[in-house]
Amino acid sequence: MIFQFLSAGNVQKYDEKSFDELFNAVSKYYSKEELRKIIEKSLESDEITEKSLAFIYSPLTLKKQAESHENRLAKMINDETIKKGVDFFEKYKPLFCKIYDETKVEPSDVISIINWESKLGTITGGQKIIKVFAAQYFSGEKINNSLFVLVQYSKEEAMTVEAGKKRVERLKKNAFSNLKALLIQAKEKNFDPLEVKGSWAGAIGFPQFMPASMQYAKDGNGDGKIDLFVMEDAIASVANYLKLHGYLTKGSVASFKAYNNDKVYAEGVKKYSDSIKEAGAKSGSCGKADSGKAPDAAN
Numbered sequence: 001m002i003f004q005f006l007s008a009g010n011v012q013k014y015d016e017k018s019f020d021e022l023f024n025a026v027s028k029y030y031s032k033e034e035l036r037k038i039i040e041k042s043l044e045s046d047e048i049t050e051k052s053l054a055f056i057y058s059p060l061t062l063k064k065q066a067e068s069h070e071n072r073l074a075k076m077i078n079d080e081t082i083k084k085g086v087d088f089f090e091k092y093k094p095l096f097c098k099i100y101d102e103t104k105v106e107p108s109d110v111i112s113i114i115n116w117e118s119k120l121g122t123i124t125g126g127q128k129i130i131k132v133f134a135a136q137y138f139s140g141e142k143i144n145n146s147l148f149v150l151v152q153y154s155k156e157e158a159m160t161v162e163a164g165k166k167r168v169e170r171l172k173k174n175a176f177s178n179l180k181a182l183l184i185q186a187k188e189k190n191f192d193p194l195e196v197k198g199s200w201a202g203a204i205g206f207p208q209f210m211p212a213s214m215q216y217a218k219d220g221n222g223d224g225k226i227d228l229f230v231m232e233d234a235i236a237s238v239a240n241y242l243k244l245h246g247y248l249t250k251g252s253v254a255s256f257k258a259y260n261n262d263k264v265y266a267e268g269v270k271k272y273s274d275s276i277k278e279a280g281a282k283s284g285s286c287g288k289a290d291s292g293k294a295p296d297a298a299n
Contacts, residue, residue, distance in 0.1 A: 014043060014138040022137070025180045029187040038183070041194055042134040049131040052200040056132070056171070057143045059158035072116070073268045082275050085111050088120055089281035095220060095232055097286035105239040108277035109252055112269045113238050113259060117208040121231055124206065125199035130182060132202045133211075136175035140168045174212075178202060181211035206234035207241075216241040 023035055030038075055061055089096060089107055096107035111120075118124050135143065144164055147153065153161050186193035198204040202211070205228025209217060217226045220236030227233050245258035252273075256266040 014039065018138055022176065022179060025176075026183045029184055035183075038130075038194060039134060039138070042128075042130045043138060044131075046128075046131070048127055049135065052127050052132050053135055053143055055200060056136070057140070057147055057164075057168075059147065059153045059164055060155060062159065063157055073264060073271070076116070076268055076272055077275050081115070081272070082279050084120065085115060085272070085276035086279045086281050088115075089276070092231065092235060093286070095235060097283065099220075099236055099239045100283040100286060103239045103243045103247075105242050105247055106252070106273070106277065106283055108273040108281045109242060109247075109256075109269070110235055110238045111276060111281060112273035113242070113256070114206055114234060115272060116265065116269055117203070118206050121206040121234070124197075124208070124229070125203070126197050127200050127202070128194065129196055129198045129202040129204065129211070130179070130193050132200070133175040133179045133182065136171045137179055140172050140175070144168045174210075177212040178210050181214060185211060185214060205229050206231060207238045209237065209241075213241065216244060 019036070019039065022039075023030070023032055026035065055064075058064070085108070088111055093107075096110070099105065099110070100107060114120055147164075152158065153164060159167070182193050182196065185191075186196075196204065199208055203209060204211065204214075207228060209228055214226075216237060217228060218233065218236035218240045219226050220232035220234070221230060225233075226237070228237060241259065242252070242255040245255045247255040253266050253270055256269045257263075259269075260266070
């Protein structure tokens, strides 16, 4: 086991103050008994969640993420990936043109985000996301202390202990926002919050939105529902997110950084976007016939 306080199948202890704060945020939708059952279930340990938490809390995580983006940058832009991006544009061209008319967000930028996040919808993750958020909210300090005991902070190029403590506080704050959003959405849209799967970080669907970012999600195929595992909805949602995060006022790169505040990520999204735009995935190729009705949902 990675963390000394975890034991597979057992429920981690949690403090009542944190529980009450979460309950107060969702009390319109849950009784205390119902919420407690969900939290206790979400705090049961499993191997997948342990691996996710080990990476999230590692004092080397930020360095590893930066290196991962560097490595992806070297592999992301080539003839094959550019062709896939252009083919993706052609497949959904009427929708891209319609959305461009509405948002002025270039199709290539939307495609590049979805490509970096999920390889155009082919990789979305198998982590039960409530488990990651619950652990961060209720047990972040314990996890961090466990890593300290295991001398993870003594490794070369690890962040300082003080930086790690501040990061735990940020993760708890973000986890609260995402837990609250996930629990409320579960009631409003009638799904089981314990069964939603996503990335190791808790991101959902083709565009890898955090639950707290679902306020920016849009219905792209006109069926009256929003499902980020439907590509039309993913495309519309990414465009809307970029537009509302400074795309038109601060520039595309600023909106990319709002999506993921990593310099290499923003650079990689921009370079891939420029490459497929030059190859033909651009609003300039839209004609009047392309700006009408969005295509039916792909099977």
